[in-house]
Amino acid sequence: MRPSRLNQHSFLFLLREASASAAARRRLPPLHALLVKLGLQPYARVHNALIQAYAASGLVDDARRVFDGMSHRDTVSFNSMIHAHAMSGDVVSARRLFERVPSPTPVTWTSMVAGLCRAGDVAAARRLFEEMPVRDLVSWNAMMSGLAGNRRPVEALCLFRRMMAEGFAPNRGTVLSALAACAGAGALETGKWIHAFVERKRLFRWWDEFLGTALLDMYAKCGAVELALDVFTKLRSRNTCTWNAMINGLAMNGYSAKALDMFRKMELDRTVVPDEVTFVGVLLACSHGGFVDVGREHFHMIEKKYGIRLILEHYACMVDLLARSGHLQEAHKIIAGMPMKPDAVIWRALLGGCRLHKDVKMAETAISEMEATCSGDHVLLSNLYAAVGRWSGVEDVRRTMRSKGTEKIPGCSSIEINDSIHEFVSGDKSHPSYNDIHAKLAEISARMQQQGYVTETAEVFYDVEEEEKEQALGHHSEKLAIAFGLIGGPPNVAIRIVKNLRFCADCHKFAKSIIGRLWFGIEPDSIILQREPALAMIFGSREIWNSGIKLL
Structure with a gap:
C-alpha cells in the first residue's frame, strides 16, 4: 500500500497487524514515524490505538509520550493511558491521570480498580469500587478477580453474592473468578451451586477446557476428588492445564499413585505435552506418597527425557521429598548443587524435614543460610528446640524475633x-x-x-x-x-x-x-x-x- 493512499482507517489496520506480530516492539516506532509524516496527528482515534499498541507491547514510556503530545484527548485516551500505567505497576501515575479525567466512565474506574489490585493495594481498590457512581459487569469482575488473586477469597464470594443480588448476570469472567474464590476459601457448596447455576441457565454451550479446568481445580482444592474426576472425564477437550490441574489435585489430596497414573495417561494421550507445572505435580505426588526412588527418577529425567528446564519449584519439591523421607544430607546436597540461587521456599522445605526428623544441627544450618526469614521459619526452629527440650534455644529464637521486630502470624x-x-x-x-x-x-x-x-x-x-x-x-x-x-x-x-x-x-x-x-x-x-x-x-x-x- 503506497503512503499516498494511507488514511486513518488503513493506518489502524497496519497498527493492529503490527501489534499482533511477534516483532511488535520493533515495528511500532516506524509506524509512529509514518503517522507523523502523513499528518494523521489530529485524529484522536489513531493516537488512542497507538497508545494501546505501545502499552500492550510493554512500551509504556512511548505510550505516555504519545498521550502527552496529543492536542485533543478524549475519555478513551485517558482510559488507555490509565490502563497502561496501572497494568505496568505505576499506580501513582495512573492515579494522577485518573484525577484529571473530565468525564470518567465505568471503564475509567475499572482500569484504576484493576491497577490497584494488581499492585496489591486491595483496600484502596475496594474503596474506589464502592465510590463508583455506576458499575457494569466488568467492574464487578475486576474487583472479584482482584480479591481472589490477593488471597481474599471470602470477600470475593461475598461480592459475587452481592452482584447476583443486584441483578447482574454472570459471564465467563465472573464464573472463572468465582470458582477461583471457591477454591481459595474451600467453599465447596458455593462451588457446587455455581456449577449447577451455569448448567441450569445454559450460560455456555459446554464447559470448554478453560472453564472445565477451573471447575475441576475448584473441586480438587475443596477435597472433592471424585467430582473433579467426573468433570475431567466429561470434558470434550483438555489442554495441558487441564491435565496439570487433575494431576496436582490428586497429589494434593493424597492420591499419589493415582496422580502418577494420571501422568502416564497424559503421556499416552499425545494430544498434549507435559510442562514445568506437570512435573511439580508429579514430584509432589512422590513426596506425599513417600516414593523416593520414583521421585529421583522423574527429577533426573525432566531435562534429559522431556527437555524441560528445571525450575525452583522442581528443586523445592525434590528437597521436600527427600527431607520428608529423612534424606536430609542428600536434600542439602541438591540445594548446594542448584544452578540458581535457592530461595526461602527451598530452605523451608529442608527446615520442615529437620523438624519432622528432629535434626537440630541441619535446621540451624538452614536458618543461617536463609537470607530472609519470616515468623514461620523462626517458629519451626523454635518448635524443634522445644521438641528436644532445648528451652535455651527457644528463648534465643524469641530474642531474635524481638530484635528483628518479627511477630508470629496468628493462625486463621x-x-x-x-x-x-x-x-x-x-x-x-x-x-x-x-x-x-x-x-x-x-x-x-x-x-x-x-x-x-x-x-x-x-x-x-x-x-x-x-x-x-x-x-x-x-x-x-x-x-x-x-x-x-x-x-x-x-x-x-x-x-x-x-x-x-x-x-x-x-x-x-x-x-x-x-x-x-x-x-x-x-x-x-x-x-x-x-x-x-x-x-x-x-x-x-x-x-x-x-x-x-x-x-x-
Whole structure:
C-alpha cells in the first residue's frame, strides 16, 4: 500500500497487524514515524490505538509520550493511558491521570480498580469500587478477580453474592473468578451451586477446557476428588492445564499413585505435552506418597527425557521429598548443587524435614543460610528446640524475633456452613457463637480424655506447665472452626477447613484420629484439612498458592 493512499482507517489496520506480530516492539516506532509524516496527528482515534499498541507491547514510556503530545484527548485516551500505567505497576501515575479525567466512565474506574489490585493495594481498590457512581459487569469482575488473586477469597464470594443480588448476570469472567474464590476459601457448596447455576441457565454451550479446568481445580482444592474426576472425564477437550490441574489435585489430596497414573495417561494421550507445572505435580505426588526412588527418577529425567528446564519449584519439591523421607544430607546436597540461587521456599522445605526428623544441627544450618526469614521459619526452629527440650534455644529464637521486630502470624481458619463462610483467629473470642464453641470444645476434651487421648504439647512455643500448654492448644483457630462445624453443620458431613498456616501436630491428631472416629464414627479421611502452606509455597504463584491438601 503506497503512503499516498494511507488514511486513518488503513493506518489502524497496519497498527493492529503490527501489534499482533511477534516483532511488535520493533515495528511500532516506524509506524509512529509514518503517522507523523502523513499528518494523521489530529485524529484522536489513531493516537488512542497507538497508545494501546505501545502499552500492550510493554512500551509504556512511548505510550505516555504519545498521550502527552496529543492536542485533543478524549475519555478513551485517558482510559488507555490509565490502563497502561496501572497494568505496568505505576499506580501513582495512573492515579494522577485518573484525577484529571473530565468525564470518567465505568471503564475509567475499572482500569484504576484493576491497577490497584494488581499492585496489591486491595483496600484502596475496594474503596474506589464502592465510590463508583455506576458499575457494569466488568467492574464487578475486576474487583472479584482482584480479591481472589490477593488471597481474599471470602470477600470475593461475598461480592459475587452481592452482584447476583443486584441483578447482574454472570459471564465467563465472573464464573472463572468465582470458582477461583471457591477454591481459595474451600467453599465447596458455593462451588457446587455455581456449577449447577451455569448448567441450569445454559450460560455456555459446554464447559470448554478453560472453564472445565477451573471447575475441576475448584473441586480438587475443596477435597472433592471424585467430582473433579467426573468433570475431567466429561470434558470434550483438555489442554495441558487441564491435565496439570487433575494431576496436582490428586497429589494434593493424597492420591499419589493415582496422580502418577494420571501422568502416564497424559503421556499416552499425545494430544498434549507435559510442562514445568506437570512435573511439580508429579514430584509432589512422590513426596506425599513417600516414593523416593520414583521421585529421583522423574527429577533426573525432566531435562534429559522431556527437555524441560528445571525450575525452583522442581528443586523445592525434590528437597521436600527427600527431607520428608529423612534424606536430609542428600536434600542439602541438591540445594548446594542448584544452578540458581535457592530461595526461602527451598530452605523451608529442608527446615520442615529437620523438624519432622528432629535434626537440630541441619535446621540451624538452614536458618543461617536463609537470607530472609519470616515468623514461620523462626517458629519451626523454635518448635524443634522445644521438641528436644532445648528451652535455651527457644528463648534465643524469641530474642531474635524481638530484635528483628518479627511477630508470629496468628493462625486463621475458615469454614463454610449453610452457604456462609465463618472465620476464626487463634485465641479470638469475638465470634457470636464463641460461648457455644467453648462449651463444645470442653465437651470434646472430656470425651477424648476418657478415650485416653494425650495432648501433643511438645511443639508449644513456651516452657510452661503441661496444663497451660493444653489450654493454649485448645484455642487454635482450627479447633474453634471444628467445634463450630459440629455445632452448626449438618450431621454426617465432612468438615472442611481452610487455614493460613500449617496445622500443628496436636490439631492434626485432634482432627483426624480423634474427632473423626469419636464424633462421626467414620474414618479420619472424612475430615479434610485444607491448605498446608509449606506445600503451597512450593508452587510459587498466587494462583496455585491457594492449594488444598488432605492431611495423611
